[in-house]
Each structure stands twice: as C-alpha cells, then as structure tokens.
Amino acid sequence: MAYSDKVIDHYENPRNVGTLDKDDSTVGTGLVGAPACGDVMRLQIKVNDAGVIEDAKFKTFGCGSAIASSSLATEWIKGKSLEEAEALKNTQIVEELNLPPVKIHCSVLAEDAIKSAIADFRAKQAAKRALDEG
Amino acid sequence: MSDAFAVLGLEPRFDLEPAALDARHRALSAALHPDKFAGSAATERRLALGKAIEVNEAYRALRDPVKRAECLLAARGVPIGDGAEPRPPAELLMEIMEVREELAAARRAKDLPALERLERAMRTKEQATTAALTQGFAAAGGAVELLAALLPELGKLRYYRRFFEELEAAMDELST
Numbered sequence: 001m002a003y004s005d006k007v008i009d010h011y012e013n014p015r016n017v018g019t020l021d022k023d024d025s026t027v028g029t030g031l032v033g034a035p036a037c038g039d040v041m042r043l044q045i046k047v048n049d050a051g052v053i054e055d056a057k058f059k060t061f062g063c064g065s066a067i068a069s070s071s072l073a074t075e076w077i078k079g080k081s082l083e084e085a086e087a088l089k090n091t092q093i094v095e096e097l098n099l100p101p102v103k104i105h106c107s108v109l110a111e112d113a114i115k116s117a118i119a120d121f122r123a124k125q126a127a128k129r130a131l132d133e134g
Numbered sequence: 135m136s137d138a139f140a141v142l143g144l145e146p147r148f149d150l151e152p153a154a155l156d157a158r159h160r161a162l163s164a165a166l167h168p169d170k171f172a173g174s175a176a177t178e179r180r181l182a183l184g185k186a187i188e189v190n191e192a193y194r195a196l197r198d199p200v201k202r203a204e205c206l207l208a209a210r211g212v213p214i215g216d217g218a219e220p221r222p223p224a225e226l227l228m229e230i231m232e233v234r235e236e237l238a239a240a241r242r243a244k245d246l247p248a249l250e251r252l253e254r255a256m257r258t259k260e261q262a263t264t265a266a267l268t269q270g271f272a273a274a275g276g277a278v279e280l281l282a283a284l285l286p287e288l289g290k291l292r293y294y295r296r297f298f299e300e301l302e303a304a305m306d307e308l309s310t
Contacts, residue, residue, distance in 0.1 A: 035289030
C-alpha cells in the first residue's frame with residue numbers, strides 16, 4: 001500500500017515527539033491503543049491558565065499512518081482551546097493525510113488520544129480544586 | 135478468509151502440533167504439485183494451482199498463533215479487527231509503552247545485553263499469554279461468550295509480536 005506524501009513527511013519528520021511531565025497538574029496524558037494491530041499511542045497536552053493548549057507531545061509505536069495521525073494531531077491542537085481541540089474529528093485527519101479506508105482506525109486512535117488527554121487534564125484539575133477547597 | 139483449518143483438513147484447535155501441521159502441508163503440496171498435472175487439461179492445472187496457493191496461505195496462517203486464534207474466533211462468529219475488539223486496559227498500554235521505549239533506547243545505544251534482557255522478559259510474557267489462550271480455547275469449546283472473552287489475551291499477543299518485530303530489526307542492525 002502506498003502512503004501519501006503527507007503521511008511520509010510526518011513519518012520521516014514527526015512533529016512534537018517527546019514527553020511532558022505526567023505528574024504536572026497542567027499536563028493531561030492520553031494513552032490509547034489499537035489491539036487489532038498492536039499500536040500504542042501517547043499524546044500529552046500542557047494547558048495554560050486561559051485553557052489554551054500551549055504545548056503538545058506524542059509518542060507512537062505503530063504504522064506510518066498512526067505516527068502521522070498523532071504527529072498531525074499535536075500540530076493542530078497546539079494553540080487551540082480545549083473546546084476547539086475536543087471538536088477535532090478523525091475525518092479531518094483522514095482528509096488531510098489522504099488515509100485509505102484500512103488506515104482510518106489510525107485517525108480514530110489520534111482523536112481518542114486527544115479526548116483522553118483532555119479528560120485526564122480535567123480530572124486532574126477537578127481533583128486539585130477538590131483538594132484546594134479542602 | 136476461508137477457514138484455514140478446513141483447507142488443510144485439520145481439526146480446529148489452538149494447540150495445533152507444529153509437526154502435524156507441517157506434515158499435512160507437505161502431503162497436500164506434493165499432491166497438488168504442478169508436475170502431477172503436467173498431462174492434465176488446462177482447467178485442471180489451474181484448479182490445482184489455485185488450490186496449492188490456498189493451501190500455502192492456510193499453512194502460513196495456522197503457523198502464526200495470532201492468525202490461528204483469529205481463524206478460530208472468526209469461524210465461531212466472534213467479531214475481530216478494528217473497532218470490534220475491547221479497548222486494551224491501561225496497564226497493558228503502559229507496560230507496552232515502557233518496553234517499547236526501553237527497546238528504542240537499547241537500539242540507539244547498540245546495547246546487546248539490554249536487548250537480550252528485554253527479549254527474555256517479553257518471551258516469558260508471550261509464553262504465559264499463549265498458555266492462557268491454549269487453556270482458554272480448550273475450555274471455551276464453541277461457546278461464543280467464552281471465546282469473545284479471549285480477545286484481550288489475543289490483543290496482548292499482537293502487542294508482543296510488534297515488540298519482537300522491532301527487536302528483530304534491532305538485532306539485525308547489531309549483527310551487520
């Protein structure tokens with residue numbers, strides 16, 4: 001199967017590979033996987049006081065499409081509000097990367113990773129508020 | 135995919151004897167060999183060739199524990215593949231992320247002892263998962279719910295396989 005140029009570009013020059021401190025209360029971590037193909041994807045966001053994602057990092061062990069999907073996802077959500085990031089749909093990733101039908105699940109995984117990172121961030125904030133309020 | 139067990143005329147089971155599988159493949163391949171059909175009509179030759187390809191595909195599938203499990207589940211109507219299987223538990227994903235990162239670090243550092251340590255640790259886990267599947271398939275019989283409950287173990291096996299693929303590539307790099 002041939003990869004699109006954009007997939008190859010993200011695969012060869014992945015954006016925002018790395019880690020953020022998962023114990024930082026302003027960091028949300030999403031860890032998701034596709035059991036049917038043995039892919040694992042970690043996507044992290046750092047959110048500022050204004051609720052804007054100021055940094056995003058990812059690490060994916062999987063096929064080129066999974067790496068490209070998560071790389072593109074971090075690129076897109078940087079500078080976005082949580083609500084905007086949450087509204088991102090996997091179909092936008094499919095369109096941008098020209099993913100073939102058999103690789104659509106890679107974009108679903110990236111969308112899941114964003115949502116789960118946001119959920120983790122919110123859960124941390126809620127826990128922190130509960131603690132502050134005693 | 136047609137039922138690989140049926141193609142080879144073998145009883146569907148996860149704990150297939152490799153020797154029995156090899157013997158069956160050899161016997162069928164010999165019977166379907168083009169030399170045997172040299173004097174036959176063209177349609178018959180084509181038929182034998184098509185059957186030989188099918189036999190080879192079935193053999194390759196059944197040699198692989200992941201595909202063998204998939205064949206058994208699919209034959210009983212358990213949905214497998216993208217979106218049909220339960221999400222992997224967080225502990226498994228964390229474990230896999232960790233060992234894959236360790237593997238990548240050992241590969242970069244060309245650290246053979248570290249690669250070998252990782253391989254031993256993961257082989258132990260792979261064996262435990264294969265044993266769990268063997269037991270699970272034997273206990274499930276044809277019960278669909280019991281078979282579906284094996285999907286998480288199958289998922290583990292796929293994650294371990296990906297790990298070993300990268301490990302092999304890392305080992306190849308070191309030996310060249």
